[in-house]
Amino acid sequence: MRELAGLARSLEGRTVAVLLLAVLLVHGGALAIYRRSAAAAADEAFANEVARQLVLAREAVLRRPPDARGIEAKALSSNHFEIAWDIRVPAPPTEATDPTLQNLRDRLLTLEPVIGSSLVLTLEAPDEPLHRQDLRGTFRLPDGSGLTFRSAHAPSLVQVAPWASLATAMAIFVGAAAVILMHRIAGPLRELTRATGRIGHGPVVRVPEIGPDETRGIGRALNAMQERIHCLVEERTQALAAVSHDLRTPIARLRLRLDRVEDEGDRDAMAADLDEMQAMVDATLAYLRGDADPEVRRVTNIASVLMSIADASVDAGREVVYRGPGRVLAAVRPVAFRRAVDNLVDNGVRYGSRVVIDLTIEATDLVIGIDDDGPGIPSEDMIRAFEPFARLEGSRNRNTGGTGLGLTIAKRAVEAEGGTLDLINRSEGGLRAEIRLPRTGPGD
Numbered sequence: 001m002r003e004l005a006g007l008a009r010s011l012e013g014r015t016v017a018v019l020l021l022a023v024l025l026v027h028g029g030a031l032a033i034y035r036r037s038a039a040a041a042a043d044e045a046f047a048n049e050v051a052r053q054l055v056l057a058r059e060a061v062l063r064r065p066p067d068a069r070g071i072e073a074k075a076l077s078s079n080h081f082e083i084a085w086d087i088r089v090p091a092p093p094t095e096a097t098d099p100t101l102q103n104l105r106d107r108l109l110t111l112e113p114v115i116g117s118s119l120v121l122t123l124e125a126p127d128e129p130l131h132r133q134d135l136r137g138t139f140r141l142p143d144g145s146g147l148t149f150r151s152a153h154a155p156s157l158v159q160v161a162p163w164a165s166l167a168t169a170m171a172i173f174v175g176a177a178a179v180i181l182m183h184r185i186a187g188p189l190r191e192l193t194r195a196t197g198r199i200g201h202g203p204v205v206r207v208p209e210i211g212p213d214e215t216r217g218i219g220r221a222l223n224a225m226q227e228r229i230h231c232l233v234e235e236r237t238q239a240l241a242a243v244s245h246d247l248r249t250p251i252a253r254l255r256l257r258l259d260r261v262e263d264e265g266d267r268d269a270m271a272a273d274l275d276e277m278q279a280m281v282d283a284t285l286a287y288l289r290g291d292a293d294p295e296v297r298r299v300t301n302i303a304s305v306l307m308s309i310a311d312a313s314v315d316a317g318r319e320v321v322y323r324g325p326g327r328v329l330a331a332v333r334p335v336a337f338r339r340a341v342d343n344l345v346d347n348g349v350r351y352g353s354r355v356v357i358d359l360t361i362e363a364t365d366l367v368i369g370i371d372d373d374g375p376g377i378p379s380e381d382m383i384r385a386f387e388p389f390a391r392l393e394g395s396r397n398r399n400t401g402g403t404g405l406g407l408t409i410a411k412r413a414v415e416a417e418g419g420t421l422d423l424i425n426r427s428e429g430g431l432r433a434e435i436r437l438p439r440t441g442p443g444d
Contacts, residue, residue: 015186019178027171047104050151051111054139057083057147058115066145073147080152086138087145098122101135115139118146188215196222204230247281295333297417302337302366302437303328306357309341318349324359330366330437332417340413340421341370343406344433348372352430361439365419368435376425385423386411 057076064072066087073085097105101121109115118140135151188211195207204226209219254274261267306322313320341357348355352374360367377385388408407423410433414421419437426432 015182019182020175023171023175023178027168031168043104044107046151047107047111050135051108051115053081053083053151054108054115054147054149055112057149058141061085061147062141069145081149083147083149085145085147104135185212187211192218192222195219199226247277251277251281295335297331297333299329299331300334300337301327302330302332302368303359305334305338306341306359306368309338309345310357313345313349313355319354320345320349320357321355322357322359324357325361328359328361328366330417330439332437333413336413337417340410341368341435343410344370344435347406347433348374348431351375364439366437366439368437370433370435371426371430373430376429376431377423379425382423386421 053076057073060076061069061072069085073083077083097120101123105119105121109117109119116139119137120139121135121137123135136149138146138148140146188208191208191210192215195205198205199207199222207219207222207226209216209223251274254270258267258270258274261270303324303326306324307326310320310322345355345357348370349372352372354373356369356371358369358371360369386407388405411421414435414437417437419435422434422436424432424434
């Protein structure tokens with residue numbers, strides 16, 4: 001059902017639907033016009049033939065004496081047109097003619113007025129099942145006698161001609177050709193969509209330059225744009241990474257000179273500043289490294305990683321608790337994943353006093369929650385919290401503000417594993433950072 005719904009929303013599905021609808025409408029209209037014109041021509045030919053037969057029979061019978069008129073009428077009959085003479089025919093009521101045959105009656109009288117207004121037509125033959133569609137009629141002669149007749153061909157019974165069958169076959173062929181053509185045109189567009197969906201999630205993605213000139217042009221433009229953007233980003237990354245890396249040398253020299261500071265308060269303050277600078281450099285390098293991280297993804301016991309993070313935090317004097325199973329597998333980059341969870345735990349203990357890490361297993365996902373008892377985040381700031389170097393309070397104190405890269409790095413790392421990271425304010429107070437990762441079985 002999802003595939004059908006997706007096809008209905010796609011350019012290919014909608015174009016094919018429009019083309020098929022147009023083919024059906026044109027074909028249906030052509031068949032209707034053909035049938036209508038063929039029926040009209042058949043009705044006209046039928047009326048002419050019946051009128052001619054009735055006039056010939058009337059003239060032939062009137063030339064004969066009464067005792068020979070029945071024989072003459074019988075001699076005028078054929079397999080498809082039977083006629084008989086009655087010595088006396090009562091005057092018919094005006095409504096005796098079948099309403100569906102009124103147009104035919106009017107046409108007969110227009111062609112041959114000599115037949116007279118006493119003409120009555122009907123299709124009723126309850127006692128003859130094989131001739132229920134035969135046209136029957138009667139009309140009076142000037143001397144009060146009358147003629148009755150039966151025609152084996154009722155009007156408007158038009159069969160679908162071979163032309164109509166050929167037109168139907170051609171409509172089916174045109175519809176199939178339209179579907180195949182649109183599928184071939186939409187194929188390059190699908191490839192283009194898949195390729196562009198991978199842009200920005202790793203190295204340069206070569207967009208295939210296939211299909212019509214328009215899709216080829218889009219592919220060439222996207223490839224050229226990627227090359228330009230990649231060069232700009234690489235130059236910026238190299239420059240920032242070089243600056244961040246070079247900062248480590250003066251930081252190391254300043255640490256060596258701290259021992260010469262006699263005042264213990266000044267020495268501790270300077271050491272804290274150096275720690276903050278070191279943390280900022282490390283966070284900036286991790287952020288700039290981003291998708292270029294060469295670490296290989298492998299199946300990892302997520303529960304073990306979470307338990308080791310909780311244990312390390314407890315050893316550092318922080319109140320962090322893990323709740324969940326002892327073994328759960330997922331394909332991740334272990335170092336990057338651990339860094340992401342570490343950043344989330346650091347945020348939790350920075351703004352609160354206690355953090356709980358819980359792990360639950362769903363049908364297709366692993367859900368990791370990092371809950372703290374801090375003040376939470378205003379709903380209008382949820383999206384901005386993931387922006388690089390964004391801090392949701394004005395303080396530049398490392399103990400509260402941080403570097404503004406922790407959540408950004410965590411979100412990148414989680415999304416690189418095919419997962420999602422969301423922030424949710426807890427009803428009981430505090431913030432919940434929720435990670436969802438695709439589940440991996442033991443045999444994967």
